[in-house]
Amino acid sequence: MEDKLMDYSYFQINEQALEVVFPEQINVEENKLVQQVSQKLIEEETTGVTGVIPAYHTLTVNFDYDLTSFKLLEGQIDSLIASSSGENMSVKRIVELPVCYDEEFGPDLEDVAEFASVSVEKLIKLHTGTDYFIFMMGFLPGFAYMGSVPEQIAMPRLKVPRKSIAPGSVGIAGAQTGMYPVESPGGWRLIGRTPIQLYDRNNPVLKYKSGDYVRFKAVSKSEYYDIQKQDQSGNYTLKTITEGGDIND
Template sequence: MDYTYFQISEQSLVVEFPEQINVEENKLIQSVARELIADNAVGVTGVIPAYHTLTINFDFDLTSYNDLVNQIDEIISNSNDQTTTGRTIIELPVCYNQDFGPDLQDVADFAKVSVDELIKMHTSTDYFIYMMGFLPGFAYMGSVPEQIAMPRLEVPRKKIAPGSVGIAGAQTGMYPVESPGGWRLIGRTPVKLYDPANPVLKYQSGNYIRFKQISEQEYADIQKADANGEYELNVITEGGRNDG
């Protein structure tokens, strides 16, 4: 796979792959990031994986740009020889209705389908988590069926409730905390996605999210159980080596 290096500061470099939203490419980026952290690579102080880039911060007193490039080249070469067929899928319950998803009808109209058909389309795909940001626990995932890939709102909302599930072009994702945002909201999960008192996330880059439609009563029941620490997300591991 083709890639290029750019040194963006004395102590930072970027590995850039072809500009695309591609699962296999992103898996490689995340694999390199994990290897650098897991191996305690000398001089590496941080890694930031994104859709098609990997930013690496390093201490130039402990390593050099050229040494780091050589190490990354070796990791990528070894990664190309490995097969990753396993998947970790987190099943996330979502209530799709007009109160929780004010853009539900607009997205259905955009796709020229009924609301029920839209929900079926959104829940029929397992979504790969390409990267995390712009909020703690915000997962950038893709790709939704092209027919429902409605662009962002022209004017973002000033306040979006935690747990809201939205679409922005080919991407889908969940707002883990209250935030402004311009994604098209189609539903909401009752599960608390991020807790600053316990910031360990229930999912990470490389996992898959599978949305499961629930009723309003199920939403209320799960929300109560989750608040009491009595609700566990369903996690499915499919053979081979896990991506997450």
């Protein structure tokens, strides 16, 4: 753990919420620490803690002031940060997500390729050649903020957002990439779409979570529709890989 990641401070939001603030940066190691501390606060049923909200470089902790205090929680969080900083953070759980990179599904595909001065084929290789870390969930149910895309293809978001984006659309916004789990407005550059239903309000259990990695796998249009049909019938399972461990099909 780098010393700069141990440089953090506390901010009392109100009588029943505090925020742990780390250096403002998009950093995988730092975010893993945020998520580990968040998870331990819940798993260890820390007295008085009613909820946690991990983000890129902050952790918001909600608490019951009748059961604990700002100062008491500060000491407990200090201990969790100290113990978590020595743990192994190298294990990766990777979710492999099929994506069809076709103009029908990716209206910004050619624009991003032109921005990067590469062919569409090369753009697809660049986008699928990186495992993307999920820093946080937000904006929409199941929307994962992931990074970082190769700098060459890190095209800024649209100046005027689209009014409607189809579920499953995969986009780029600067160094970030992500998938729209439900129909929504949005300004990310759309380069493809996954046939997998990412969010179901009747069964809101997600296929990925903060701290996971997502690996995009390019599929053809015919494969897209075949996978979509399997997924809709409940006969498709995403491949998950534990780095250095088992592969589950």
